[in-house]
Amino acid sequence: MTALPDTTGKKLGLVIDLDTCVGCQACATSCKEWNTQGYSAPMTDRDPRGSDPDGPWLNRIHGYEIEPESGHDSRVVHFPRSCLHCETPACVTVCPTGASYKRAEDGIVLINPDTCIGCKLCSWACPYGAREYDVDHGVMKKCTLCVDRIYNENLEPEDRQPACVKACPTGARHFGDLGDPGSAVSQLVLERGGFDLLPEMGYKPTNKYLPPRTKRNTPQAGIEALPKGDGSAMDRLFKLADRLLSGAGN
Amino acid sequence: MNPAYSVIFFTTASGAGYGLLALLGLTGARMGHAPSLLFAILTLIIALGLITAGLLSSTLHLGRPERAWRALSQWRTSWLSREGVAAIVTYPFALAFGLVWSGLVAIPDAVAPLGILTAILALTTVFTTGKIYATLTTIRAWNQPLTVPIYLFFALASGGALHWAISTILGMEPGTVPPVAGFALLMLAMLKLRYWGLIDNAPRDRTMANATGLGEHVRQWEVPHTSTNFVQREMGFVVARRHAQRLRKIFFLLLLLAGGLEGAATSVPAFAVPAALILLIAAWLERWLFFAEGEHVVTLFYGNPNA
Numbered sequence: 001m002t003a004l005p006d007t008t009g010k011k012l013g014l015v016i017d018l019d020t021c022v023g024c025q026a027c028a029t030s031c032k033e034w035n036t037q038g039y040s041a042p043m044t045d046r047d048p049r050g051s052d053p054d055g056p057w058l059n060r061i062h063g064y065e066i067e068p069e070s071g072h073d074s075r076v077v078h079f080p081r082s083c084l085h086c087e088t089p090a091c092v093t094v095c096p097t098g099a100s101y102k103r104a105e106d107g108i109v110l111i112n113p114d115t116c117i118g119c120k121l122c123s124w125a126c127p128y129g130a131r132e133y134d135v136d137h138g139v140m141k142k143c144t145l146c147v148d149r150i151y152n153e154n155l156e157p158e159d160r161q162p163a164c165v166k167a168c169p170t171g172a173r174h175f176g177d178l179g180d181p182g183s184a185v186s187q188l189v190l191e192r193g194g195f196d197l198l199p200e201m202g203y204k205p206t207n208k209y210l211p212p213r214t215k216r217n218t219p220q221a222g223i224e225a226l227p228k229g230d231g232s233a234m235d236r237l238f239k240l241a242d243r244l245l246s247g248a249g250n
Numbered sequence: 251m252n253p254a255y256s257v258i259f260f261t262t263a264s265g266a267g268y269g270l271l272a273l274l275g276l277t278g279a280r281m282g283h284a285p286s287l288l289f290a291i292l293t294l295i296i297a298l299g300l301i302t303a304g305l306l307s308s309t310l311h312l313g314r315p316e317r318a319w320r321a322l323s324q325w326r327t328s329w330l331s332r333e334g335v336a337a338i339v340t341y342p343f344a345l346a347f348g349l350v351w352s353g354l355v356a357i358p359d360a361v362a363p364l365g366i367l368t369a370i371l372a373l374t375t376v377f378t379t380g381k382i383y384a385t386l387t388t389i390r391a392w393n394q395p396l397t398v399p400i401y402l403f404f405a406l407a408s409g410g411a412l413h414w415a416i417s418t419i420l421g422m423e424p425g426t427v428p429p430v431a432g433f434a435l436l437m438l439a440m441l442k443l444r445y446w447g448l449i450d451n452a453p454r455d456r457t458m459a460n461a462t463g464l465g466e467h468v469r470q471w472e473v474p475h476t477s478t479n480f481v482q483r484e485m486g487f488v489v490a491r492r493h494a495q496r497l498r499k500i501f502f503l504l505l506l507l508a509g510g511l512e513g514a515a516t517s518v519p520a521f522a523v524p525a526a527l528i529l530l531i532a533a534w535l536e537r538w539l540f541f542a543e544g545e546h547v548v549t550l551f552y553g554n555p556n557a
Contacts, residue, residue, distance in 0.1 A: 002328055053477055057479070062551060079462060090386075093327040096330040097320035097331075117314045117320060118312050125388060126388070127388045127547045197462070198461050198550075
């Protein structure tokens, strides 16, 4: 059903820290690795080792530069972008088949790969570019929030998180219930001033982004002088070696 | 937006077909019978043929055409689903109208109600097509109040021109259709000018700053892919403004030419035929432009500073 639930029991989503993300692509590759064999399979890449590889990715890492204002350094921000599991997702309501739906129990937005007709209208309705077409499967693909991991009792409890969150080496990705103001992710959003992408579009994204922290704008300290020798036997030995080696070069 | 030929063909062909069907329904309801059996059969075959060819083309561009029937299920929320339902519902009424209107089944009293019902259903289908585009808030050039009226007047103008041309070819009086076709063409020209004014002056106030939350001085530094991805191919295409201006002028000249030929056809009927052909070419060009001028908000993540 493409009608949206009035409320969802939980609002499961991600909080992505733009301050600590290093753009290593571990989240994107682990996402692809998990999803190409699970719920979203096949997710095939065409010409994967050729000059023009092409295939659906559910998570893509943009890079943005914040250009320097006078007296500031420029900085680069790595920016992972995936489905934001919006509260009012037009991608769901435009779906003619009911393949797209938002789960009432936890707010996850999913595509049923058995009923999707691959009309691509949902990708037109999404402002965030979260839905991609799988040519080999003939259906649309999107982030499932690893619905086949987070409730999976065959996995150890600590592994019941999205693959991207598990893979992140800097802890820049957090998973939890953003509908519960007391949850760790909600607290993190509150502390760090987490924000929505394109709030004026009115889609009410669940995922939040944490802004990069302000850099201390210290002037360049210049090259420091090398430490002076302390006159010990070892120090004199090194000096001798340095002289001999320098001399040998001439 | 990527101007996919299957969608351009679908919207222009089925638009003309539904416009023709609506006019057949309305003139049939007024006259009570078809001018001749040949005219009835030929016009219905052309109208339903255009509609069916368009619908088939739109189905074949699906990733899973064999599941197309599922698209009829979500009419509560989805304009695409409503379009499918309206299109399917129109068929039996159009066929029933055709049978009584042509005289193949002699129930004269049923011609008027069936004709009006067929016309309403045909125009409803065009309305739902327009709504699919008009309700997408992600594409400002489509999310306009004039999008739906332009689809409707295009259907009536091209359907009217076809009706006129077929009547001329069969050596018949085109009856009351010419003033309707001419009026639709005039409305189309005026609405299209107004539409361009609206989209050219609409503030492009969605910014990369708001998309990324990284402030005004943000610019793209690294792309999220090895080679062009689906989102860019499907939604990243925007025709250059210079080319768009030139194509708008060509479209408008075609529209004027079609209008002029229709005017001339009031005294020399043969001109109705080139008028219809030129209007169909104009429809195709206009629909291509409609897609190519649609700037999608997702481009903000891919280096476009405003949308």
